[in-house]
Every structure is written in C-alpha cells, then in structure tokens.
Amino acid sequence: MRPFSIVNIVFVASLVVIDLAYFAGVVEWWWILIIVLVYLHILVLGAIYIRWNFFLKSYNKGSKSNLIALTFDDGPSTETARILDVLMRQNVQAAFFSIGKNAVNHPELVKRWHNEGHLIGNHSYNHGFNFDWQSSKTMANEITQTNETIKKITGVIPKLFRPPYGVTNPNVAKAVSRTSMYSIGWNIRSFDTKAKDKDALLEKILSRLKGGDIILLHDSMAITAEILTELIVNARQKGFNFARVDQLLDLEAYA
Numbered sequence: 001m002r003p004f005s006i007v008n009i010v011f012v013a014s015l016v017v018i019d020l021a022y023f024a025g026v027v028e029w030w031w032i033l034i035i036v037l038v039y040l041h042i043l044v045l046g047a048i049y050i051r052w053n054f055f056l057k058s059y060n061k062g063s064k065s066n067l068i069a070l071t072f073d074d075g076p077s078t079e080t081a082r083i084l085d086v087l088m089r090q091n092v093q094a095a096f097f098s099i100g101k102n103a104v105n106h107p108e109l110v111k112r113w114h115n116e117g118h119l120i121g122n123h124s125y126n127h128g129f130n131f132d133w134q135s136s137k138t139m140a141n142e143i144t145q146t147n148e149t150i151k152k153i154t155g156v157i158p159k160l161f162r163p164p165y166g167v168t169n170p171n172v173a174k175a176v177s178r179t180s181m182y183s184i185g186w187n188i189r190s191f192d193t194k195a196k197d198k199d200a201l202l203e204k205i206l207s208r209l210k211g212g213d214i215i216l217l218h219d220s221m222a223i224t225a226e227i228l229t230e231l232i233v234n235a236r237q238k239g240f241n242f243a244r245v246d247q248l249l250d251l252e253a254y255a
C-alpha cells in the first residue's frame with residue numbers, strides 16, 4: 001500500500017474521532033481544522049518529495065556499492081553537445097531525460113545520445129508549469145508523444161520516465177501505469193539550475209556521494225558542462241565508477 005492510501009485512511013479515521021469528540025463537547029472546533037491542514041501539508045510534501053514514493057513507486061537509488069549514475073534532464077538543449085563531448089572524453093555513459101518538443105527541434109543531438117551509448121529517457125512532451133494539473137490522460141498522451149518522437153529518430157522506445165520537476169500526484173501515478181513506464185527519481189539533487197558558484201556546486205555533489213547514487217543534473221546549464229570533467233575525475237578518485245541509470249537499477253531501458 002502506498003503512503004498516500006495509508007495517510008487517507010488515517011485522515012478519515014482522525015476526522016471521525018475528532019468530529020465525535022467535538023459533538024460530545026470534548027474538543028474545540030479548530031481541532032478539525034488542524035487535522036485538515038496537517039493532511040493537506042502531508043499531501044504537498046508527498047507531491048514534492050519523489051523519494052517518499054508517496055503516490056507511486058519511483059526508483060531513486062541503486063544498491064550497487066561503488067556505482068553511481070549521472071542523469072541529465074530537459075534536453076536536448078544548449079549544453080547538450082558540450083556535455084556529450086566531456087562524457088565521450090571521459091568514457092562515461094549517462095542518461096538523458098528528454099523533453100519531447102526539444103527532441104523534435106534537435107534530432108541530431110538525440111541521435112548522438114543514442115549512437116554514443118547513452119540512455120534516452122522520457123521527461124514529458126511540453127514540461128509545462130501546468131503539467132501536474134493535467135488529467136492523467138493528457139499526461140499519458142504527452143509521455144506517448146515523446147516516446148514516438150524518440151522512436152522516430154532512434155528506433156528505440158523509452159521505458160524510463162522522469163516526472164517534470166520531480167513532482168508526483170495521483171494523476172502522474174495513473175499516467176505512468178497507463179503507459180507502462182518506470183518512474184525514475186534521484187537521491188542527489190544538485191540544484192544546478194540555480195547554482196552560481198562552480199566550486200560550491202562541485203563540492204555539494206562530491207561531498208554527498210555514496211554508492212548507488214542517482215545524480216540529477218541538467219544539460220541546459222552551462223555551469224553543469226563546466227564542472228562535469230572535474231566531477232567525473234574526482235568521483236573516480238574517490239573510488240566510484242559510472243553506470244547508466246538503467247544498469248544501476250537493473251531495469252530495461254527500452255520497450
């Protein structure tokens with residue numbers, strides 16, 4: 001049973017108890033408000049923290065002792081080519097969770113991903129701010145549209161899906177199940193999209209490294225391309241090896 005179902009059961013049971021207590025004159029009315037606010041707060045946290053596996057199971061970490069996986073979201077984008085060059089020089093295979101509409105605009109980069117041995121995952125078609133407010137059917141259509149785009153360019157159909165913003169809810173859960181995708185999270189969020197200082201960003205990632213880590217980065221960020229060589233070299237010096245996220249998790253990459 002998902003935490004969401006357990007929280008719902010506890011919420012309804014608490015409401016019943018508090019209502020009875022209120023009508024019996026044992027507690028004040030605002031206890032009901034507190035229960036509702038706590039419930040809503042837990043739902044928001046469950047939506048934000050993909051690692052809670054609150055609404056659906058996501059794969060957030062591998063179990064292999066010295067293997068770690070680099071994952072890049074939002075491309076193909078401005079830094080994709082530069083990042084691919086670094087990965088090639090360092091002989092590292094990574095995963096790219098692609099936004100479908102960007103793939104349409106840069107098929108040559110999608111081909112490079114595939115030809116250079118990287119995994120292509122699905123990161124929705126539009127990645128709009130409203131993604132999580134859509135129906136599960138619309139979400140599923142976005143996932144399918146991106147899969148078809150990738151298939152047209154490379155011949156492979158992704159099975160790994162990373163929810164936009166890492167936000168999940170019951171409709172995301174339904175869309176993932178409807179499209180038979182695996183939901184992929186992370187356990188190291190670099191916040192490279194907000195980072196200004198290269199050393200701080202590097203240190204933030206390197207200081208937290210443990211075996212089995214899935215590291216979230218973005219191939220839309222210049223700072224990410226700039227630290228990548230150092231990140232790889234330093235991680236190797238610490239004894240880590242790089243694997244593709246599908247290998248780290250023992251999942252099939254493609255349908």
Ligand SMILES: [Zn+2]
Nearest residue numbers: 073074164165
């Ligand atoms: Zn994204």
